[in-house]
Amino acid sequence: MTDNREETESPTVTVPVKKSRNVLLAVDGSKGCKKAFDWYLENMWRSSDLVLLVHVFNPPTLPSYSFSTPGTGLVVPxxxxxxxxxxxxxxxxxxxxxxxxLKSSKVPYRTIVHSGDTGETICAIAEVENADAIVVGCRGLGVIRRTFLGSVSDYVLHHVHIPVTVVPGKQK
Incomplete structure (x- = not known):
């Protein structure tokens, strides 16, 4: 009996190469940020990730009292x-x-500390560092407080063009 089937090549399977990601983790001293940090390590971290550990602090305001040289109004440097x-x-x-x-977990990271408006600075750093994703915590402010105080996570979410993961701070 003759076999009339033609020999064909096996289909080629393409395995995607693991691309390293720059993941920006915005941190401060709050419980919400700690929760977001822990969540990232437990749920999202890949061994090929580079963590951009970012902390933004507000620069001190210039005082308008007692630090000035008497009679000049100039702030003492x-x-x-x-x-x-x-x-x-x-x-x-x-x-x-x-x-x-991060060190004890052997997670590759780079630290960036900057001063300025928190939301704007996080967005600017994400762009400059070519971040692939951002992870931020959320304090869970109510609608009224968020309206008056603003929300860093809300600002970041609406001003970058990369995925943003907002990890809620409070459990309901």
């Missing part, structure tokens, strides 16, 4: 510099806790 250094120290303390976890 040393006093303002002390306020800036204190803000940077607090930022470093916040970052240190997250870095410890």
């Amino acid at each position: 040393a006093a303002y510099q002390q306020l800036v250094e204190e803000a940077q120290k607090q930022a470093r303390e916040i970052i240190d806790g997250y870095e410890t976890v």
Whole structure:
């Protein structure tokens, strides 16, 4: 009996190459950010990810009292510099806790600490660093408080063009 079937090549299966991702984790000292950080590590992290650990602090405001040189109204630079250094120290303390976890988990990361408006700065860093995704926590403010205080997660969600994961801080 003759076999009339033609030999054909096996279909080629393409296995996608694991692309590394730059995932921006916006952190501060809140429980909501800690929850978002933990959620990312447990649910979203890939071994090929580079974590961009970002902390944004608001620069100290220039005081309009007692730090000025009498009669001039000028702020004494040393006093303002002390306020800036204190803000940077607090930022470093916040970052240190997250870095410890990332190091012990052998997660590749880079730390970025910046001052400015939190939402705007996170969006700008995401663009400059070519972030593929952003993970932020949410404090769970009510509608009225969110209207007056603003929401960093809401701002980020509406001003970037990459996926944003908002991890709620409060359980209902």
